[in-house]
Amino acid sequence: MQHLSNETLSNYCYALSKQLTAMNSAAVSDELQGIIQSGCQCLILDGSRVEEVDIAGLNLLIKVYKWMMALNGSMVLQLKKNGKLAAMLHLTKYDRWFQLKYTE
Numbered sequence: 001m002q003h004l005s006n007e008t009l010s011n012y013c014y015a016l017s018k019q020l021t022a023m024n025s026a027a028v029s030d031e032l033q034g035i036i037q038s039g040c041q042c043l044i045l046d047g048s049r050v051e052e053v054d055i056a057g058l059n060l061l062i063k064v065y066k067w068m069m070a071l072n073g074s075m076v077l078q079l080k081k082n083g084k085l086a087a088m089l090h091l092t093k094y095d096r097w098f099q100l101k102y103t104e
Contacts, residue, residue: 010041020050020057020085032064036071043068046078048103050085058094065097076101 012035017024036043043064050057061077068075077098079086086102089095 010039011044012040012042013044013046015046016050016085018049018051020047020053020060022054022056025056025060029060029063033067036064036067036073040068041071041073043073043075044078045075047085048078048080048083050083053085053088058088058092062094062097075099078103080104 014032014035016028020028032043045061045064065075075098077089078101079089081102081104086095086100089098089100
């Protein structure tokens with residue numbers, strides 16, 4: 001289960017777990033959909049701890065991004081500069097979809 005913190009009524013930070021794979025993407029999707037439906041206007045996904053990611057995890061990020069755009073919201077993906085998720089997003093060119101914020 002992922003850690004969730006509520007910064008304000010419309011601004012949420014959601015910390016992704018170490019795995020963003022087919023094994024947990026449905027559960028993460030359900031949690032994020034609930035957050036978005038509760039009125040979230042800016043979703044910050046902290047992917048700095050992600051150590052394993054597959055295509056299901058990447059597709060989840062695209063799906064959540066599209067949900068936020070459909071509601072005129074925004075999504076920021078926070079990543080470790082040399083992390084696994086940042087590398088996978090770059091290799092697949094999925095990094096073009098997101099507003100990225102890098103941490104050390």
